[in-house]
Amino acid sequence: MNGDVDSVWERITAWLRLHTPVTAATLRPPASADDVRAVQNAVGRPLPDDLLAWWRLMDGVDDDADYRTAFTVPGVYMPLAVARVREEWAGLSAYPDQDCCRPDGHHQRAAGDPVLGFCTALLPVCRAVDGAVLAVDLRPGTHHGRVMDWMAQAGAHRTTWAGISAMLTDTAGRLEQYITAPGTRPQPGQVTIRDDGVLTWE
Template structure:
């Protein structure tokens, strides 16, 4: 999985450097190993290899001050730096979903199942300006590692991405295929370039 993430991330960064240097410049250096270990310690369980590989390549973007030009994945979600992941998880986990979370790190629902509240086994990895997050589902089950979409008003639901690696592969494919034919009108989910040169998604 690591090699796949490495190759996919090279495709994404190469595209950004060519088509949106201003967005490429918002990517932060690889996460520090001690910060990653701190997240794992707080969460209390191993993190997926593809997520660890991604953090080994970049440490998110500044989602508070650099959001106007920051790199985003489809849906306009900004990757969180590892320290921000820990902060976001602690904040959202303060009131765990009573219909799923149980003492001792147990959960009544399996990976990929929807929740109303925030499940403590969801690790936020990307955030939108409106507060919605993309989170990796660490609950046991066949879909462990799936990327979930969570909003305070709607709870969590499955995305089409089975894992972080799939999310990055989809991002790379959308970037490359749409701009292989730049005369094609943008459809929902297609990449577009703003007037300031930054990447966004239709």
Template sequence: MPGARRRLARVTEPVTQAWQRITAVLREHAPATAHAIHPAGPADNIRELERIVGRRLPADLLTWWSVTDGVDDRRDYRAGSLIPTHFMPLSVTRAREEYAGNAEYPDPGCCTAYGEHRKPAGEPAFPYCTALVPVCRSIDGGLLCVDLRPGQDHGCVMTWYASEGAYAVEWDDVTAMLAYVAERLDDHAAGRVPDRPESRVVIDNDGALNWGMAAN
């Protein structure tokens, strides 16, 4: 499970541009993963999720979901891991399901009955925080969530596991997350090998994308 705190500088590359770079490399080098990615779903699904969460979703997340509805994580679990080190993007419907189940167990030290939060964005929460919106899921049940709590880290992407709660900021926002993936895929396509093992792209024999030691 990821544990290192990885904070990257904010990225200004548009989400749509990063996503185009990602899908272009996947189509050529990881066709199994590319095939599993769904086109955008109904906008009503996004509005319903926003209504349930009770907070506006960040613009970059809305943009991402406007071009893709993720992967069927229950059926296409053999399609590799699009997001390091072992996460696949959720559809909006699956994000709503994950949110609804976990939001029943709010952090008593953070979440109030009035929908406010005592802890700022980026702070650990256990068992869950009702301002966390799942965007990716791993086969072992872990989530990457966008943190909608107020604070300077509003919109950051946090790791969550049932046994640990939300405990690590992985990226400053969805924009940074997708830019990171795009850069690593470009490195792979160009034959460049990153120094950090977990940043290394590995394509298995079935054409699925994996990351570093997670692929072994």
């Protein structure tokens, strides 16, 4: 799994350096072990290997300073710095979903099941400018590790990505299918490069 993340992340960063160096420059160096450990201690649950492997390669972007130019995954979600992951999780977990989260730390719904509120076993790893997040589902079940999308108004639902590795593989594939032919209109979910050289998604 780690090798998959390493190789697919190299595909992504190589594409960014070639096509959108402005966006490539927003990626931060690998996350510190202390920051990763702080997230693990706060959440109190083991983190998926593919997420840990990704954090060993990069520490997200500065989602406050660089939100106009930052690297994003499909859906225009910025990967959060690990320290921001802990902050985001702590803020959202202050109001746990009453139909899922129990006071003893257990959950009434399995991984991948939708929730209306915020489940404390969801770990936000990417954020959109509108406040929506992509979160890794740490609840037990066959969908453990799946990427969920969550919005305050809509709750959490499964994405098509079974985990971080799948999300990155999909991202790399979409980048590599970038169409530069004049007059070609990008379809929803396809990559575009703005006039200022920044990566975005249709």
